[in-house]
Amino acid sequence: MRGQLPNKWFYNLWLSVVLILLVMYACFFSEHLSRMFEKEADTKAACSPNTNSSVDDKARLLYEQPKIIPHRTDVVFASPWLAPIVWQSSFNSILLDGIYKPMNITIATTVFALGKYVRFLKDFLGTAEIHYMVGYKVDFYIFTDSPGDVPNVTLAEGRRVKVMKVPSSNRWQDISARRMEMIQLLIENTIRGQADYIFCLDVDSKFYAHFGVEALGRLVATIHPNYWFLGRDQYTYERRPESRAYIPLGEGDFYYGGAVFGGLLEDVRAMTKTCSQNFEADTANGIEAAWQEESHLNRYFLYNKPSKLLSPEYLWMDVAGWNKEIKLVRFSGVEKNYAEIRPN
Amino acid sequence: MQGCTPNMKLYSLCLTGALILLIVYACFYSESIRPVLHDIGIIDRKSDRFHDNGANSTCGLLLLRTLSSHHPSKTRNKILPQGLLYKKPSVVSGRTDVVSVAPWMAPIVWEGGFDSVVLDSIYEQMNITVATTVFALGKYVAFLKDFLETAEKHYMVGYKVDYYIFTDRPGDIPNVTLAEGRRVRVLKVPSSNRWQEISARRMEMIQLLIENTIRGQADYIFCLDVDSKFHAHFGVEVLGRLVATIHPGYYATDRGSLPYERRPESRAYIPWGEGDFYYGGAVFGGLLEDVRAMTETCRRNFEADTANGIEAAWQEESHLNRYFTYNKPSKLLSPEYLWQDIHGWSKDVKIIRFSGVAKNYADFRPN
Numbered sequence: 001m002r003g004q005l006p007n008k009w010f011y012n013l014w015l016s017v018v019l020i021l022l023v024m025y026a027c028f029f030s031e032h033l034s035r036m037f038e039k040e041a042d043t044k045a046a047c048s049p050n051t052n053s054s055v056d057d058k059a060r061l062l063y064e065q066p067k068i069i070p071h072r073t074d075v076v077f078a079s080p081w082l083a084p085i086v087w088q089s090s091f092n093s094i095l096l097d098g099i100y101k102p103m104n105i106t107i108a109t110t111v112f113a114l115g116k117y118v119r120f121l122k123d124f125l126g127t128a129e130i131h132y133m134v135g136y137k138v139d140f141y142i143f144t145d146s147p148g149d150v151p152n153v154t155l156a157e158g159r160r161v162k163v164m165k166v167p168s169s170n171r172w173q174d175i176s177a178r179r180m181e182m183i184q185l186l187i188e189n190t191i192r193g194q195a196d197y198i199f200c201l202d203v204d205s206k207f208y209a210h211f212g213v214e215a216l217g218r219l220v221a222t223i224h225p226n227y228w229f230l231g232r233d234q235y236t237y238e239r240r241p242e243s244r245a246y247i248p249l250g251e252g253d254f255y256y257g258g259a260v261f262g263g264l265l266e267d268v269r270a271m272t273k274t275c276s277q278n279f280e281a282d283t284a285n286g287i288e289a290a291w292q293e294e295s296h297l298n299r300y301f302l303y304n305k306p307s308k309l310l311s312p313e314y315l316w317m318d319v320a321g322w323n324k325e326i327k328l329v330r331f332s333g334v335e336k337n338y339a340e341i342r343p344n
Numbered sequence: 345m346q347g348c349t350p351n352m353k354l355y356s357l358c359l360t361g362a363l364i365l366l367i368v369y370a371c372f373y374s375e376s377i378r379p380v381l382h383d384i385g386i387i388d389r390k391s392d393r394f395h396d397n398g399a400n401s402t403c404g405l406l407l408l409r410t411l412s413s414h415h416p417s418k419t420r421n422k423i424l425p426q427g428l429l430y431k432k433p434s435v436v437s438g439r440t441d442v443v444s445v446a447p448w449m450a451p452i453v454w455e456g457g458f459d460s461v462v463l464d465s466i467y468e469q470m471n472i473t474v475a476t477t478v479f480a481l482g483k484y485v486a487f488l489k490d491f492l493e494t495a496e497k498h499y500m501v502g503y504k505v506d507y508y509i510f511t512d513r514p515g516d517i518p519n520v521t522l523a524e525g526r527r528v529r530v531l532k533v534p535s536s537n538r539w540q541e542i543s544a545r546r547m548e549m550i551q552l553l554i555e556n557t558i559r560g561q562a563d564y565i566f567c568l569d570v571d572s573k574f575h576a577h578f579g580v581e582v583l584g585r586l587v588a589t590i591h592p593g594y595y596a597t598d599r600g601s602l603p604y605e606r607r608p609e610s611r612a613y614i615p616w617g618e619g620d621f622y623y624g625g626a627v628f629g630g631l632l633e634d635v636r637a638m639t640e641t642c643r644r645n646f647e648a649d650t651a652n653g654i655e656a657a658w659q660e661e662s663h664l665n666r667y668f669t670y671n672k673p674s675k676l677l678s679p680e681y682l683w684q685d686i687h688g689w690s691k692d693v694k695i696i697r698f699s700g701v702a703k704n705y706a707d708f709r710p711n
Contacts, residue, residue: 010356011356011359014356014359014360014363015359018363021363021366022366025366060615060617062617062618064447065598065599065619066446066620067443068442068452068590069442069596070440070442070443070444072440073440073441075435075440076434076435076436076437076444077443077444077445078444078451078457080430080433080457080458080459080462081422081458081459081462082453082457082458082581083451084449084451085435086449090449091447091448091449092447096447096448099448099672214449231432232432250429251427251428251429252432253433254435302424303423303424303425304422304423304424305422305424305462305466308449325435325436
């Protein structure tokens with residue numbers, strides 16, 4: 001016994017020393033571990049792009065090294081025309097915020113809340129404050145026929161709501177289709193020079209997870225959650241050649257959702273103007289495309305390739321089932337009784 | 345030791361081993377601990393190749409302004425003609441064994457990741473001209489014939505290409521038949537005794553070429569090394585606002601081991617813990633203005649270094665890497681676009697499009 005005690009003590013001491021060192025290292029010296037706990041990169045000072053700054057600034061943006069071998073192999077991250085497709089794990093928010101925050105951008109964001117749809121605004125705005133372009137300047141433009149019913153939601157600094165009164169309508173299809181023209185006019189008359197990007201979102205939805213600057217691009221379309229496994233001939237494109245939204249069988253990339261699209265002002269203006277004009281031409285010819293302006297949007301995006309695509313994480317539906325590729329739902333249409341809220 | 349069983353000996357050995365490993369890791373790999381060890385004097389600054397005294401006026405923060413989407417873009421709409429038939433895009437099947445988009449959302453171009461039918465029909469409508477520079481000084485003129493002949497087979501086929509050949513021996517330019525819409529312009533430049541200097545002066549020459557000659561005459565510019573051959577399709581999938589190529593030797597290497605310039609005194613300095621990829625100086629390009637800005641910066645930084653008596657580890661390639669770290673490229677080309685014949689086979693690189701030929705440097709370089 002007498003011989004045993006010093007040995008036991010000796011080994012316990014070694015063990016304790018090693019453990020203490022490990023803990024110290026993990027807490028104070030491991031960059032990798034501390035990055036995991038990092039909430040925001042320190043982006044205080046920006047350097048001039050062209051020269052070494054004479055400012056002895058230690059604010060460094062540190063992030064995980066990009067890899068060539070992917071974490072995720074279950075989805076494709078770029079379209080055949082090399083537009084990135086935004087999925088969970090394809091982007092690094094620290095890096096992207098390091099790029100965009102110094103740019104001091106403003107993102108105009110439109111929603112249409114006519115008739116009973118005003119009731120969705122509270123949740124839409126409330127969840128947007130938690131998840132949508134957080135930390136950036138956002139101008140929400142709420143198109144409504146009952147401005148008095150717009151709820152009062154507290155917004156973070158730099159974010160504001162502008163209410164745009166528009167006429168009512170008896171047909172939800174008309175409301176939906178008129179959106180294109182209203183967005184076009186909004187860009188032309190109101191927000192040019194006041195915003196850098198515009199995003200156009202459906203109001204009957206909520207944000208559930210991060211929806212940030214990874215979505216920004218020149219012309220951004222979102223892959224509709226219902227159709228991405230189908231062949232192009234099964235997409236619900238407008239198939240009548242008489243319509244200006246016509247897409248022949250054998251053509252088509254994805255079916256894009258009309259509930260989320262955006263981009264630079266001029267590019268979205270061109271798209272909404274084309275869709276609006278085509279919709280009106282159709283109306284004059286007595287035809288209405290299968291899914292109204294969404295059909296026109298799909299035609300536009302087929303022949304004018306978007307520069308970035310958002311995965312169905314960015315446009316989901318609460319009623320949809322589970323898909324293994326969707327690791328995260330960021331924005332989703334809430335369950336609703338259409339008969340109850342639509343005017344027709 | 346009395347009472348010491350074999351198990352306890354093993355136990356002690358393992359603990360000691362773990363402790364040693366920890367210390368080794370801390371000394372050589374931990375970026376935070378190393379400066380502390382410098383101060384204590386455990387690691388000598390002079391001999392430490394990981395030297396970082398932090399006193400450099402380094403632009404530590406990223407100025408990452410290149411995302412073409414923010415600025416009023418000079419890249420045009422990608423308009424597709426109607427009636428074009430091509431393979432349906434998919435969100436679940438494609439090239440998934442390699443990363444096809446960088447974390448700042450720049451696409452990385454790999455075989456299987458793009459559809460040339462779609463891209464050609466978009467770009468053919470734009471009637472673009474791609475200016476293409478090569479430097480063939482001294483004995484390097486010997487590479488021109490193969491370069492041009494293989495380019496005619498694989499490089500931007502069907503598009504207008506203006507080759508700008510910088511050489512000190514205009515008489516030695518081979519006569520290669522070019523397809524319609526493609527032509528060669530020879531630019532005489534002074535000779536040099538040092539290959540490093542020839543390499544580094546390229547930046548200035550490209551900058552001046554854009555400013556004085558090709559503005560308004562070309563839409564894109566690509567700058568390629570002459571001592572290479574084309575082996576496969578190298579087309580409009582590479583076009584973008586600011587395009588860099590991932591160097592074949594380092595595409596899977598940890599950033600701490602990339603051969604960036606590590607001396608803070610140099611303007612090409614990239615600190616430990618920063619950097620995305622190691623980009624090759626042999627293939628880069630983009631829109632004229634963006635390439636002009638890059639070459640001008642690299643050139644000025646190289647000259648500032650020279651005035652301070654320092655030459656970066658890999659000359660202008662080091663400066664290029666620094667530029668691309670803090671001004672993110674809008675598109676990256678995989679090592680398919682910049683290979684070297686001396687490399688072996690790689691399972692990720694399924695096709696070699698452009699590759700430096702094996703050569704005896706002593707035969708070709710002036711120094």
